[in-house]
Structures are given as C-alpha cells and as structure tokens.
Amino acid sequence: MNKLTTTFLLAFIFSIGNSVYAQNSEWVKYNQKGKLTYKTTPAGDQxxxxxxxxxxxxxxxxxxxxxxxxxxxxxxxxxxxxxxxxxxxxxxxxxxxxxxxxxxxxxxxxxxxxxxxxxxxxxxxxxxxxxxxxxxxxxxxxxxxxxxxxxxxxxxxLGATEDTNQVEQTTTRFVDSYVPFGAKSFNVANAKGFKIGDTIAIYRPTTDAWVHFMEMDNMYREGKKQTWVGTGREEISKRIVKAISGNRITVDVPLADSYDAKFLMPMGVKVAKIKALNRVxxxxxxxxxxxxxxxxxxxxxxxxxxxxxxxxxxxxxxxxxxxxxxxxxxxxxxxxxxxxxxxxxxxxxxxxxxxxxxxxxxxxxxxxxxxxxxxxxxxxxxxxxxxxxxxxxxxxxxxxxxxxxxxxxxxxxxxxxxxxxxxxxxxxxxxxxxxxxxxxxxxxxxxxxxxxxxxxxxxxxxxxxxxxxxxxxxxxxxxxxxxxxxxxxxxxxxxxxxxxxxxxxxxxxxxxxxxxxxxxxxxxxxxxxxxxxxIALSPFTPDRDSKLGINLAFERPVNTNNVRGTTREFGGERALDGNDKTYWAVNDEVKQATLEVDMEGPVLINALKMSEALGQRIEEYKVEVQLDSKWILVDKGTTIGTDKTVKFPSIVAWKVKLTISKFSNYPALKSFGLYLSK
Incomplete structure (x- = not known):
C-alpha cells in the first residue's frame, strides 16, 4: 500500500468516526489528507x-x-x-x-x-x-x-498588575478593515518595537456605532433605558507574538472575536506590548x-x-x-x-x-x-x-x-x-x-x-x-x-x-x-x-388541571417579597408545587405581598387559577404580565377563596406577578396556576 493510499484511508477512518451513519459537518471536516478543513463565512470568519x-x-x-x-x-x-x-x-x-x-x-x-x-x-x-x-x-x-x-x-x-495599574509599553493599531474570527495574524500601523515572544494585549473598543449595529441601544425596563456594554469599555485579549513580517503580526492563539473597523472608529483597535502579570x-x-x-x-x-x-x-x-x-x-x-x-x-x-x-x-x-x-x-x-x-x-x-x-x-x-x-x-x-x-x-x-x-x-x-x-x-x-x-x-x-x-x-x-x-x-x-x-433525556410529568389543562407555572422559579418564619416551609415555591397541603404565606407585619413567577421564556397564557389555604383572607389583589418590558394588567379583584379561575385574552408572558394589597389576616396561597385553555 503506497503512502497516498494510506493517508486517504486514515482520512476516511477519521471521517466516519464510530458510526457508519455519521456525516461530515459543513463547517469542520477532514480532507483527503486527514487534515481539518474549515468553511468560512463571506467575511472570512471560521x-x-x-x-x-x-x-x-x-x-x-x-x-x-x-x-x-x-x-x-x-x-x-x-x-x-x-x-x-x-x-x-x-x-x-x-x-x-x-x-x-x-x-x-x-x-x-x-x-x-x-x-x-x-x-x-x-x-x-x-x-x-x-x-x-x-x-x-x-x-x-x-x-x-x-x-x-x-x-x-x-x-x-489583562495587562494590569495586582493593583490594576497599566503596564503597557510599545503600542500600535490595527489597520485592516476587517480581521475575522479565528484569524492568527493581522496588520498593524507599525510593528517596530515588537518582537517574537512578546506578550501583547489587543483592545477592542465599545463604540456607539457598534452598540447601535448590535441593536443594543433600544433596551428599556419600565421606561428606563438599560445599558448593555458601556461605550469606553474594552474587550481585551492577551496573546504571544509568534512571527513578524513587516507590519504583519502572527500570534500563538487565534483571535476569539472579529474586528470590523467601520464599527470601531475613531478609537480603533489598540495593540500593546505588556509586561507579564504578577499572578499566581x-x-x-x-x-x-x-x-x-x-x-x-x-x-x-x-x-x-x-x-x-x-x-x-x-x-x-x-x-x-x-x-x-x-x-x-x-x-x-x-x-x-x-x-x-x-x-x-x-x-x-x-x-x-x-x-x-x-x-x-x-x-x-x-x-x-x-x-x-x-x-x-x-x-x-x-x-x-x-x-x-x-x-x-x-x-x-x-x-x-x-x-x-x-x-x-x-x-x-x-x-x-x-x-x-x-x-x-x-x-x-x-x-x-x-x-x-x-x-x-x-x-x-x-x-x-x-x-x-x-x-x-x-x-x-x-x-x-x-x-x-x-x-x-x-x-x-x-x-x-x-x-x-x-x-x-x-x-x-x-x-x-x-x-x-x-x-x-x-x-x-x-x-x-x-x-x-x-x-x-x-x-x-x-x-x-x-x-x-x-444518557437519555429526562421525562417531565406536568401538573394538570382537569378543565384548564397543563399548569404552565408548575415548578417555575418564583420571587416573593416576604416568606413567613425563618425557613422555607412557607416559601413562594409552595404555591407552584402542585401540592394542596403546602402553601406560601407571609409574616403578620407585611402590608403588601407579591409573588412573581419567571416563565423562563415567552409563554402564551389565557387563564389563571388561584386558591387560598386558610380560608378567605385576601380582599384586594391584581395580576400583571410582563411583556415588552412593561407590566400589563390581566386581572384584579377583591376575593380569591378556593379555586378561583379567571380567563382573559391570550397574551405572551415572560413573568407574571400577583400583588396582594389588602387582606384581613396574613395571606396564605396554596396554588397559583397559569394555563393556555382551549
């Protein structure tokens, strides 16, 4: 068997792995010489x-x-x-x-x-x-x-001593219009002062133009603007210089981000030679x-x-x-x-x-x-x-x-x-x-x-x-x-x-x-x-109501403003556990009680079912759904009692909040269910 045939067979073995049904990924695969080859995006990322x-x-x-x-x-x-x-x-x-x-x-x-x-x-x-x-x-x-x-x-x-003072030495800037993800080399304005073996820091700035391009300048929570990555903050990558050819620098580890000059100006991408850190x-x-x-x-x-x-x-x-x-x-x-x-x-x-x-x-x-x-x-x-x-x-x-x-x-x-x-x-x-x-x-x-x-x-x-x-x-x-x-x-x-x-x-x-x-x-x-x-995926057994269907709030994460006592015996999760013998309760001195369910994603609901544990105590409440960063009222009332069911027009819910504002004795809620009822 000649060397070319042997190489081809090795590549074939690599490609099929342990399964005759396996197929090659279009993004990474072995070629006929047994070498990994990578598909690139139109911009050159791989x-x-x-x-x-x-x-x-x-x-x-x-x-x-x-x-x-x-x-x-x-x-x-x-x-x-x-x-x-x-x-x-x-x-x-x-x-x-x-x-x-x-x-x-x-x-x-x-x-x-x-x-x-x-x-x-x-x-x-x-x-x-x-x-x-x-x-x-x-x-x-x-x-x-x-x-x-x-x-x-x-x-x-990166690039700092234990007291965070910068220890930069020689600096320069990227001059490429685009450096792709996965690249190991890039062109700089001036490589003079850099040598093989130097540790460098690559500073990618956050600019208003980039934040806008990422569509991250339009986030609001309850009417207040939210800051994603603040302009002026820098993403810093540390690398070691492996080769220099003219003003082109090659580093030891591929770059883990892309660098598009049109979104990074006027600061641009700075490259700085730095001293080794005094780290353990x-x-x-x-x-x-x-x-x-x-x-x-x-x-x-x-x-x-x-x-x-x-x-x-x-x-x-x-x-x-x-x-x-x-x-x-x-x-x-x-x-x-x-x-x-x-x-x-x-x-x-x-x-x-x-x-x-x-x-x-x-x-x-x-x-x-x-x-x-x-x-x-x-x-x-x-x-x-x-x-x-x-x-x-x-x-x-x-x-x-x-x-x-x-x-x-x-x-x-x-x-x-x-x-x-x-x-x-x-x-x-x-x-x-x-x-x-x-x-x-x-x-x-x-x-x-x-x-x-x-x-x-x-x-x-x-x-x-x-x-x-x-x-x-x-x-x-x-x-x-x-x-x-x-x-x-x-x-x-x-x-x-x-x-x-x-x-x-x-x-x-x-x-x-x-x-x-x-x-x-x-x-x-x-x-x-x-x-x-x-290992097989685990089955999930939902809590189901005979008339409303699956309880979409079952065992979801929940936050409350108060829990009775010093243990979790009366925690908010007790209202979501499908167990009629447990309940959420608050302390006597509480003036207003809130229970907020995180749906962990967009969930369509059109009904809720609530039940008090210790008889009729709640005298005023409201239920709101969070959507598009706002709270939308879906129900309010003066009584809950046992097994109160409320239906409303279908709405996508990310979070659902119950606010109890008036009660004759401390509230005790044994169930809070959310449904998409037919």
Missing part, C-alpha cells in the same frame, strides 16, 4: 482552534508533585489555621521547576470556618480522595469560599470533598462557595463539592478543571440563578465534570470574556438549569459532547434580563451535545453554531420582548451525528499529536471516551 484551552495551553499532562507536608484533622475545633500554616510554610520554599511542594490532607474531616488561601505559585493542596472515605473539608462559620487561589481573591485585568501560577487542588449542610435557599442567601481560581496555569481535579453555591470561578487563564463534581440537594430558589462553573478568564478547560441541581446555570460566562474556553465531555442534570453565557458579550466558547438531560444550551439575546445582559455570546459552538432544547441565535455580523446536536430547537424574541422572533443561528446536521466525535480533541490531536490527547486522559477521539452520550 470556527477557531479551541485546542489551546487548558493547563499550559492544552495537551499538557497535569503534574504530579511530591508531598512536602502532611496535615491530619484535629477532630475538634477549626482546622483552617493548621492547613493555612502548612501552606504558608511551603510558600517560603524555593521554586524548583516551577513548584515548591504539596500539602497533603490526610483522610478524615477537616472543620474549616474560613477560606484556605494559596497566594504563592507552585503549591499543590491534595487530599486522599473526593468520596466520603477520603478527605472532607466541612465548611462552617461566616460566609466564605472554601479555597481561594490568587492574591486578594480578585480578578486581575502552577497551583493545583486535588482529591478533595467539600461539604456544606443542605440548605433550601436562594443562592444570594447561601453562605458557602467552593473554589475560586485567580491564577494562571492552575488546575482542579477530582473534587466533589456538595451544597456550595457559585461553586467554582475560573478567573485566570489556562485553567483545567477535570472531574469536578457538584451536587445540590435542593433546587435553587428564585428567578436569579447561581453558576456552578463561572468562566471569567480565557483558554480554560472544563473536562469530564458533573453538576446536579435545579434552577442553576451549570456554566456561564462573564462580560467581555474572550475565548477559547471549552466545556468538554461533561454531564449536567437538573430541571430549569442550563448552559447559558450570561451577560454582555462573551466570545469563543465550545460546548463539546456535553449532556444536559433536563435543560438547555442557549447562545442568545437576554435583552433586559438581569441589568441589561443583551447579547451574551458570539462565535460559540455546541458540538455533538444532547440537551432538552437549544436557543441558538446569531448576533448581527457574527455566528453561533450547533453542530450534530440532539434536542429540540427553540426560537424566541429577545428576553421580555413580544417580538420579533429572532431567527435560528447556524444549526448543522441537527439530530444527526457528525463524523468528528470531539472537535476539541480533533483540533488538539492535529496541533500536538495523539500524545496530547493521552496527556489529558484520552486514548483517542472515539465514542468510547464519551460515556455520557448514552
């Missing part, structure tokens, strides 16, 4: 190379560091100071090949009432396992994060169980978070966090989170949701992780965060939960072979949600995922993709608007597998070879490496 995400830029094995100090649990009292003293002792040791040593926590329970802080580079904190027979950090005391990596627990801006690096957290007591609460009232990584080239692996809220924050760059498991016993309460994995840096990899819990964001992105960021081979469960970039323009996220049996993957326009989150994600890719549903929308001038995914496609208007319905983004081979199993692994293998996959724990890019692909 799906970027995401393989640079992860520790030391991807494809590098997490190091094994010898134990320097072993700490045993005291059995009584607070162990935080003992653990901290061991970390501080290792922190004084000299760096050797980038590391100082490892602090190992013996098996058992360590009671910790404050944060464990690692503020020097080259330290590993390791336990004896993440199950209950291993090492448990049991959180107690005042609200805090269990483990903090980084000085001062702050997110450090090469810190690892391994083999630990973080335990809190289960708490039925809104996340804003939950006392404990898990791990905040405020350093670069760090990792967290084999950690099990129970009952923490906003559990992990990846605030640095080139962080790997591998086999991190998060569990919530109770559904998060209220319309505001926590994030299990919060992406606040770049080139970060969330790999083979799990999260279980209702009404959460499994993964979100912060404002003006550029990729590549990757969520790989991870499994998430929980009704009302989702992967959803959260606010104000993040770019370059790959969700690769993830399963969300009960929830959504959304790259969308959140409109006035939150404080005017607007367009949340551009240049995002969902690759071969399984989810209950997808909302994939294209911001003006950009693309979001869902490729080879399984689950329902949904369309919606901008959040809280009635119209227009935003068209689908780019769905490719929806409901049918594509030939390349994992885009990240395919790109990684092409860039660094098969050993890059093996270094991060994959023997190959085959279906056998993706166990979560066998």
């Amino acid at each position: 799906i970027m190379d995401f393989s640079h995400a992860g520790y030391l830029g991807g494809g590098v094995a997490l190091p094994t560091i010898t134990t320097t100090i072993t700490v045993k649990p005291s059995g009584t009292g607070d162990d935080t100071k003992t653990i901290q003293a061991a970390i501080d002792q290792v922190a004084k040791m000299p760096l050797k090949n980038g590391f100082r040593g490892a602090v190992e926590l013996s098996a058992g329970v360590f009671n910790c009432a404050s944060s464990i802080i690692i503020s020097e580079s080259g330290i590993v904190l390791r336990g004896k396992g993440s199950d209950r027979s291993g090492t448990t950090i049991k959180m107690s005391g005042d609200p805090h994060t269990a483990i903090v990596i980084g000085k001062g627990n702050t997110k450090v801006a 690096t090469h810190v690892g957290i391994e083999d630990l169980h973080i335990q809190c007591e289960p708490l039925e609460s809104s996340y804003g009232n939950a006392p404990y978070a898990g791990i905040r990584v405020g350093g670069d080239d760090c990792w967290v692996k084999n950690v099990f966090a129970e009952e923490t809220m906003n559990t992990t924050v990846l605030a640095g760059d080139r962080i790997t989170m591998q086999r991190v498991k998060i569990k919530h016993t109770y559904t998060n309460l209220g319309a505001s949701k926590p994030a299990d994995f919060s992406l606040e840096g770049s080139q970060n990899l969330i790999d083979r992780c799990e999260a279980t819990g209702g009404n959460t964001y499994f993964v979100w992105t912060s404002s003006l965060i550029t990729g590549p960021n990757v969520v790989l081979n991870s499994t998430f469960r929980g009704i009302g939960s989702r992967i959803q970039p959260h606010q104000r323009w993040a770019t370059g996220l790959l969700v690769d072979n993830c399963t969300i049996a009960d929830g959504n993957i959304d790259f969308m326009n959140r409109g006035i949600a939150g404080s005017g989150h607007g367009w949340t994600m551009a240049w995002g890719v969902a690759w071969k995922c399984i989810a209950k549903s997808y909302i994939i929308q294209n911001p003006p001038g950009t693309v979001n993709w869902a490729i080879g995914c399984i689950g329902q496609r949904e369309q919606t208007a901008r959040l809280f608007d009635g119209s227009p319905i935003i068209p689908d983004g780019n769905f490719d081979s929806h409901g049918k597998p594509v030939a390349i199993q994992s885009l990240y692994l395919a790109q990684l293998q092409e860039r660094v070879g098969i050993n890059g996959l093996k270094n991060i724990g994959y023997q190959g890019n085959t279906k056998s490496e993706f166990k979560n692909k066998t």
